[in-house]
Amino acid sequence: MTDPANAPEGTAADLIAAALHLFGRKGFAATSTREIATRAATNVASIAYHFGGKEGLRRACGTEVARRIGGVIAAAALPEAPSPEAAERQMEAILRAMVGFVAGAREADDLIAFMLREVAENGPVLDAVYGTMIEPMHRRFCALWATATGWEAESEDTRLMVFSLVGQVLYFRIGAPIVTRRMGWPALGPAEAARIADRLAANLHALIERERMS
Amino acid sequence: MTDPANAPEGTAADLIAAALHLFGRKGFAATSTREIATRAATNVASIAYHFGGKEGLRRACGTEVARRIGGVIAAAALPEAPSPEAAERQMEAILRAMVGFVAGAREADDLIAFMLREVAENGPVLDAVYGTMIEPMHRRFCALWATATGWEAESEDTRLMVFSLVGQVLYFRIGAPIVTRRMGWPALGPAEAARIADRLAANLHALIERERMS
DNA sequence: TGCTTTCAATCAATCGTTTGATTAACATTG
DNA sequence: CAATGTTAATCAAACGATTGATTGAAAGCA
Numbered sequence: 001m002t003d004p005a006n007a008p009e010g011t012a013a014d015l016i017a018a019a020l021h022l023f024g025r026k027g028f029a030a031t032s033t034r035e036i037a038t039r040a041a042t043n044v045a046s047i048a049y050h051f052g053g054k055e056g057l058r059r060a061c062g063t064e065v066a067r068r069i070g071g072v073i074a075a076a077a078l079p080e081a082p083s084p085e086a087a088e089r090q091m092e093a094i095l096r097a098m099v100g101f102v103a104g105a106r107e108a109d110d111l112i113a114f115m116l117r118e119v120a121e122n123g124p125v126l127d128a129v130y131g132t133m134i135e136p137m138h139r140r141f142c143a144l145w146a147t148a149t150g151w152e153a154e155s156e157d158t159r160l161m162v163f164s165l166v167g168q169v170l171y172f173r174i175g176a177p178i179v180t181r182r183m184g185w186p187a188l189g190p191a192e193a194a195r196i197a198d199r200l201a202a203n204l205h206a207l208i209e210r211e212r213m214s
Numbered sequence: 215m216t217d218p219a220n221a222p223e224g225t226a227a228d229l230i231a232a233a234l235h236l237f238g239r240k241g242f243a244a245t246s247t248r249e250i251a252t253r254a255a256t257n258v259a260s261i262a263y264h265f266g267g268k269e270g271l272r273r274a275c276g277t278e279v280a281r282r283i284g285g286v287i288a289a290a291a292l293p294e295a296p297s298p299e300a301a302e303r304q305m306e307a308i309l310r311a312m313v314g315f316v317a318g319a320r321e322a323d324d325l326i327a328f329m330l331r332e333v334a335e336n337g338p339v340l341d342a343v344y345g346t347m348i349e350p351m352h353r354r355f356c357a358l359w360a361t362a363t364g365w366e367a368e369s370e371d372t373r374l375m376v377f378s379l380v381g382q383v384l385y386f387r388i389g390a391p392i393v394t395r396r397m398g399w400p401a402l403g404p405a406e407a408a409r410i411a412d413r414l415a416a417n418l419h420a421l422i423e424r425e426r427m428s
Numbered sequence: 429t430g431c432t433t434t435c436a437a438t439c440a441a442t443c444g445t446t447t448g449a450t451t452a453a454c455a456t457t458g
Numbered sequence: 459c460a461a462t463g464t465t466a467a468t469c470a471a472a473c474g475a476t477t478g479a480t481t482g483a484a485a486g487c488a
Contacts, residue, residue: 011433027335030243033478043435048479050433120334121241122391130395138396156397160413163393167385168378174388177336179377181344182352183370199374203421210420225467247444257469262445264467434485442477450469457462 008064012050014040017110020061024113028058028121062118062125065111066132072101087147088208091165094141095204096197098169103176104193116174138162149211165204172196222278226264228254231324234275238327242272242335276332276339279325280346286315301361302422308355309383309418310411316387318407330388352376363425379418386410 008016018039022031033054037044051057081087101108118125139154141162146153151161172179176188185192222230232253236245247268251258265271295301315322332339353368355376360367365375386393390402399406 027241027243029241032476034476044478045436045480046434054478116334119389119391120330126391130392134392135396156409157413159397160409163386163389163396164382164413164417167389168381170389171381171385172377175333175377175381175384177333177340178344178348182349182377183373195370195374199371199378203378203417206421206424207417210423246442248442258444259446259470260468268444430488432485432487435483437481437483439480440478443475444473445475446473447471448469449471451467453465453467455462455464458460 008060011040011042011046012060014042015047015050015057016060016064019057020064020114021110023058023061024110024117027117058123059125059128061114062128065115065125066129068111069133081144081147084148084150084212087144088205091141091144091148092201092204094144095165095169095200098166099172099193099197099200100190102169102173103188103196104190112173116170138166141166148208151211161207165200165207168200168203222274225254225256225260226274228256229261229264229271230274230278233271234278234324234328237272237275238324238331241331272337273339273342275328276342279329279339280343282325283347295358295361298362298364298426301358302419305355305358305362305379306415306418308358309379309414312380312383313386313407313411313414314404316383317390317402317410318404326387330384352380355380362422365425375421379414379421382414382417 018036022036033044033047047057051060081090102112142158143153145158145162151158232250247258247261261271265274295304316326356372357367359372359376365372
């Protein structure tokens with residue numbers, strides 16, 4: 001799944017890149033196969049040839065996203081946190097990396113937009129991505145929170161707390177049209193992502209500190 | 215806008231209700247006018263007659279959402295918070311009301327789903343709803359936070375902090391397919407909404423307490 | 429040659445919209 | 459009061475356009 005060897009190339013890769021962009025921007029149903037083919041500089045029939053149809057191309061986009069983001073996660077795989085302080089630092093680092101990737105990186109824009117739409121539709125792509133990406137990531141963060149605060153790693157409280165932490169990151173991306181208006185920002189770039197990351201990091205430390213005192 | 219007098223009725227109202235449901239569940243582009251008409255128990259031509267076309271019906275759905283939710287906000291209009299403690303209590307009340315409405319109420323399900331899709335598409339409906347709903351709501355919460363902590367109400371820090379607070383609420387609704395899986399919940403009902411609200415309220419108090427101490 | 433890939437052309441199906449007829453309720457007449 | 463005109467609303471039917479998918483030929487390469 002994370003094997004870079006089975007990365008699509010040629011026309012198939014062009015089609016996935018084009019579909020990822022258009023699906024993310026306009027949605028699956030609103031994107032026509034002809035539009036995808038034009039953007040990929042190929043013929044409409046190539047979609048059926050390589051992926052069996054439009055729905056197959058959608059699934060291929062899903063596995064491609066899992067492959068690419070899976071690579072990012074693997075690259076961020078750090079050793080076990082030995083102390084509460086180390087766990088806290090590692091959580092802040094992950095949070096900052098997430099904000100930078102989700103809200104600040106232009107190259108990941110198509111990926112994120114596509115995934116957000118798939119989550120909203122709760123389609124077959126989500127099934128595939130949840131097990132390989134979201135669940136392990138969440139579980140890992142739960143373990144860090146447990147190390148930092150002494151909570152039980154897989155308790156309901158811990159899992160909810162972690163969602164409230166990482167959920168904030170995704171909200172700033174999902175609600176970007178709203179956030180940028182209210183903040184008076186021209187767009188969501190690296191500079192704005194840094195402001196957001198600072199705020200979320202401060203919140204994280206405040207929550208941990210509160211737990212340490214009780 | 216919030217006037218209950220101009221509430222649509224008859225066929226027009228049926229069409230809006232049907233469209234709200236289908237647009238929210240399947241998306242605007244994936245929903246056909248015939249499907250809407252069938253669900254509203256009327257003819258396809260009624261859409262063009264009452265709203266000028268499919269796009270007009272979409273806008274009508276937007277204003278209808280603003281009208282209904284605007285009513286909820288007006289009902290929750292409380293007097294100015296006189297003390298930091300009162301402001302804190304009022305913020306918790308609003309947060310709990312939001313979670314209950316967004317994640318727990320079944321009657322609001324169509325409304326929320328529709329709005330989330332409109333935000334994602336950043337379409338004309340969002341323009342209309344932002345000014346009448348989101349901005350005033352956010353501004354109000356900023357004032358409460360300022361009263362509770364002594365921050366400046368319209369500073370960038372305050373606005374970001376408020377987004378990180380209310381954003382959590384929306385995330386739990388947007389990411390419901392993910393959250394329910396990881397939590398092992400069958401769905402997002404009132405019971406689950408209560409657990410989420412408890413967590414967010416605890417976070418709120420922790421963040422305020424931290425500010426009071428510094 | 430044999431195999432994979434791409435292409436223009438075409439398919440039936442479905443899309444949003446338009447049309448003209450029909451109905452019912454009300455106002456305007458003689 | 460009865461007849462007529464007016465209007466808003468709904469309907470079945472059909473419109474042209476576009477959809478995803480398919481076809482068989484052409485092209486590229488080993």
